[in-house]
Amino acid sequence: MSSALDELYQEVILDHNRRPRNFRTIEEGRHAEGYNPLCGDRLTVYLRIQGDRIQDASFQGSGCAISKASASLMTDIVKGKTIAEAEALFERFHRLITRSVEDPVDDLGKLSVFAGVRQYPARVKCASLAWHTLRAATDARNEVVSTE
Amino acid sequence: MTSIPLTRTELDVRSVREDFPILRALAHGKPLIYLDNAATTQKPQVVLDRLVRYYTHENANVHRGVHLLSERATDAYEEARKTAARFLHAAETQEIIFVRGTTEAINLVAQTYGRVHVGAGDEVVITVMEHHSNIVPWQMLCDERGARLRIVPMTDEGALRIDSYEALLGDRTRIVAVTHVSNALGTVNPIRRIVEIAHARGIPVLVDGAQAVAHTAVDVQALDCDFYTFSGHKVFGPTGIGVLYGKAALLDAVPPYQGGGDMIRSVSFERTLYNVLPYKFEAGTPNIAGGVGLGAAIEYVEALGFDRIGAHERDLLAYGTRALEGIPGLRLTGTAGDKGGILSFVLDGVHPHDVGTILDREGVAIRTGHHCCQPLMARLGVPATSRASLALYNTRAEIDVLAGALAKVREVFV
Known part of the structure; x- marks a missing residue:
């Protein structure tokens, strides 16, 4: 396998794809649905929010390894964060997966495994779908967000 | 029975490929294997x-x-x-x-x-x-x-x-x-x-x-x-x-x-x-x-003639069908008796999008997704498929590379 592929399909990503964390619904919370028309990926992000803090996060749906792993890691990481903190994290995450190869890597902890996505512009939407959906869920907009 | 020399009815694929300059290109450092002909075909020099x-x-x-x-x-x-x-x-x-x-x-x-x-x-x-x-x-x-x-x-x-x-x-x-x-x-x-x-x-x-x-x-x-x-x-x-x-x-x-x-x-x-x-x-x-x-x-x-083109593509389809059927966990979607050069498939446990990315790095261009046929995908009960689509310039050797690349997909995911 080429090194760019190794970087994209890191073991952590493959593991979260095989065994997604927080792959469940949350009763009595908010949710939003995300849809990537390009590949048909569809996922729902569920949140339980108290005040401005995300107490619990989960997701359901189907998608490629990148979008599933991204949703899995995201739901782990945003738990306990405020909505503003989650939003700031999304912005840093988005920079991580869209920056040019020469730019320095921002250390995003576990989320840094997605740094390889930048070499695959067609896959940026896969990695960001869960985050767009999270944003819609925190806005409590009852609509399907699309990556298009 | 008189035997007709095969060369008279066979497509000279080697010379056909010479007509398409883009087929000499590399993709990610590998020879381009273009199997996305149902999306669009490449253009010969005469065009x-x-x-x-x-x-x-x-x-x-x-x-x-x-x-x-x-x-x-x-x-x-x-x-x-x-x-x-x-x-x-x-x-x-x-x-x-x-x-x-x-x-x-x-x-x-x-x-x-x-x-x-x-x-x-x-x-x-x-x-x-x-x-x-x-x-x-x-x-x-x-x-x-x-x-x-x-x-x-x-x-x-x-x-x-x-x-x-x-x-x-x-x-x-x-x-x-x-x-x-x-x-x-x-x-x-x-x-x-x-x-x-x-x-x-x-x-x-x-x-x-x-x-x-x-x-x-x-x-x-x-x-x-x-x-x-x-x-x-x-x-x-x-x-x-x-x-x-x-x-x-x-x-x-x-x-x-x-x-x-x-x-x-x-x-x-x-x-x-x-x-x-x-x-x-x-x-x-x-x-x-x-x-x-x-x-x-x-x-x-x-000028090439549809009798030659048809015979060549039928051979490729039969060869490709056999090659793909031999891959564990692969299921062809679309196995009607009368069929053109489309090899649409799903691979157990691997999303088509991931198949497409890995194949791309091997130089193999295929289409993955719903193919602008969402109602058909719903009928098939899948969100998407991977699709290799053939044209007159494709070869058995290219099918072999496709099959090899699919084996690599399985190495990563299975």
Whole structure:
């Protein structure tokens, strides 16, 4: 396998794809649905929010390894964060997966495994779908967000 | 029995590949293996040269100027129309309308013939395996008119249920629209029979030929279809040009599609007289270079011959089917008896998008996703498939690389 592929399909990503964390619904919370028309990926992000803090996060749906792993890691990481903190994290995450190869890597902890996505512009939407959906869920907009 | 030397009927693929400069390219450092021909085909040098020659020596607007260049441009464009008419075996050249592509051709028919003939309570019959371009224009028409869209089902293998089709046709059916070859399954539909059944009830048939024309000879008079559509870029021609064939009597009897220059005979603020076929449907300056390039592409495939092309692609499809069936966890979607060069599949535990990315890094270009056939994906019960689609320049060796790359996909994921 080429090194760019190794970087994209890191073991952590493959593991979260095989065994997604927080792959469940949350009763009595908010949710939003995300849809990537390009590949048909569809996922729902569920949140339980108290005040401005995300107490619990989960997701359901189907998608490629990148979008599933991204949703899995995201739901782990945003738990306990405020909505503003989650939003700031999304912005840093988005920079991580869209920056040019020469730019320095921002250390995003576990989320840094997605740094390889930048070499695959067609896959940026896969990695960001869960985050767009999270944003819609925190806005409590009852609509399907699309990556298009 | 006398044996005929095979070389006389075999396609010389090595020399065909020389005709396509892009096939010498590398993708991610590997030889490009282009298996996305159902999306678009590559262009032979003769088509590229023809475009350059047109813009270098013939460029002007058509049907207007009295000057030399305008005559040359008009001659070249109208010559291409004759070539397209011969290609489809149309009875008359005026039955060939140049459009942007299959999508525009179907919209044209829905918005002209459809708006005249489809009213409240009427029905339009399409099939479950249609591309969005042969669904949405009819859906828009039905919504506008209060008409109903009826869907012909298929078997699990991907063959149309002709018995159900026949039963769907009724007093209110105004038109049948069906694909010649399915872009997502490869199924070749029995168009002659479909037309016969509809015509027995006085219903016209539109055939979406986008996936057929690069692979098989089409004779619209033998098929007896009323409309036939295709896109130039899927038959080795440029993008942005395509053909709508329609029987002259039907096209004559409906209003124009768009208004503008070229489609008129005379204009006053009180009244406009429309031009004759085919110009009535070609408002504005057309894609002249595209038409001329398409003519060159058609001449290219005609020179190779569909008997040779067909035999080569059938061999590749059989070889590819065997190769893919040997991969553990792989399931082909679309296994109808009559099938064109489409290898659509799902791989256990691996999303098609991931298959596509890994294959791309091996130099293998395939399509992954819903193939603009979301209702068909729903029927198959999958969100997406991976699809390798063949053309005349593909080889068995390329299929071997595809199979090897799929083995690598399994190494990563399984």
